[in-house]
Structures are given as C-alpha cells and as structure tokens.
Amino acid sequence: MRSKQSVTIVGLFVLLGCLELQAQIPDAAAGGHLVLDNGVKAHAGLDQIYGRFSEGYKKLDPAAVADLYTENAAYLVPAQNLEIGRQKILDGFTKFFNSVKQRNGRLEISFRIAQRQVEQNLAYDVGIYTLTSFDDKGGSRSSQGKFIVVAQPGKDGVWRFQVDGYNDLPKPPK
Numbered sequence: 108m109r110s111k112q113s114v115t116i117v118g119l120f121v122l123l124g125c126l127e128l129q130a131q132i133p134d135a136a137a138g139g140h141l142v143l144d145n146g147v148k149a150h151a152g153l154d155q156i157y158g159r160f161s162e163g164y165k166k167l168d169p170a171a172v173a174d175l176y177t178e179n180a181a182y183l184v185p186a187q188n189l190e191i192g193r194q195k196i197l198d199g200f201t202k203f204f205n206s207v208k209q210r211n212g213r214l215e216i217s218f219r220i221a222q223r224q225v226e227q228n229l230a231y232d233v234g235i236y237t238l239t240s241f242d243d244k245g246g247s248r249s250s251q252g253k254f255i256v257v258a259q260p261g262k263d264g265v266w267r268f269q270v271d272g273y274n275d276l277p278k279p280p281k
Contacts, residue, residue, distance in 0.1 A: 141154055150230065180196060182195065221235065229259050
C-alpha cells in the first residue's frame with residue numbers, strides 16, 4: 108500500500124511541475140508569445156525580451172521595441188542595407204507601425220525558439236516567428252519567418268539584442 112501512495116505522490120509532483128512549466132511559457136497558438144522547443148531552457152532575461160517585443164507590436168509602440176536593442180545593435184532586414192544602431196532601428200519600426208496605424212490595423216507576433224545557447228554575457232536564439240496582421244474589418248493574414256538573434260546584458264543587467272537577422276519562410280503550397 109505504501110508504494111502505491113509513493114507512486115501517486117510522485118506522479119502528482121510531476122503533473123504539478125508540468126502545469127507550472129506550461130504556465131511560465133504559454134503556447135503561441137493559444138495567444139501566448141513564446142514557445143520553447145524540447146531541450147531549450149527558459150532564461151528569464153531572454154524570455155522577457157520576447158514578451159516585451161510582443162507587447163510593443165500589440166501597442167504599435169516603436170520606442171518600446173527599439174529599446175529591446177543595444178545602442179549599437181546590428182539589424183539585418185532582408186533585401187536592405189545593414190542597419191546599425193538603435194536610432195535606425197527605431198526609425199524602421201516607426202515607419203512600419205505608422206503604416207499599420209494608417210490603415211487601422213493591428214499586429215500580433217509570437218516566437219518559437221528552436222535553439223538557444225547562453226553564456227554569462229552573450230547568448231543566441233534561433234527560431235521561427237509568426238506575425239499576424241489584422242485589418243480594420245477583422246480579417247487577418249499570418250506569415251512566418253526564421254530568425255537568429257544575439258543578445259547580451261547591458262550595464263543595467265537587462266538583456267537586449269545586439270544582432271537581429273530574419274527572413275520570411277516560403278508560404279506552403281495551396
């Protein structure tokens with residue numbers, strides 16, 4: 108009898124641990140902003156960047172998004188020149204978000220991290236983003252892309268992107 112109770116108690120702890128992990132990292136498909144693939148460890152400093160990034164997109168707040176980059180960050184936009192510096196990143200997000208605002212649209216972005224390497228003062232993530240654009244009539248269109256980011260903590264201890272490169276994934280055939 109005693110062994111059945113031990114197994115039940117251990118099973119309960121495992122279940123509670125899974126529920127706690129699920130609560131910490133919401134499912135992107137269910138409205139969350141970040142999913143970590145199996146084997147990818149959570150990191151509070153990095154994971155907060157993605158939460159703040161998603162919130163900046165929802166609010167169409169270019170300053171909030173630009174603040175997630177270091178002062179001399181490299182931003183690698185497909186088919187464009189290399190952009191260096193937070194001000195250039197801010198200018199790009201301002202233009203993008205203003206175009207969404209002009210058509211009374213809104214945006215949501217979520218991330219799936221496939222690989223992560225973290226050292227004391229430097230980290231990288233490789234993953235997939237999903238960007239959903241909503242029009243003023245409630246219609247939506249989603250696209251996905253792959254990305255790689257390099258992040259580091261600043262003097263204030265806050266992790267920010269030093270390098271951000273991305274490009275769209277091909278659309279699946281119909």
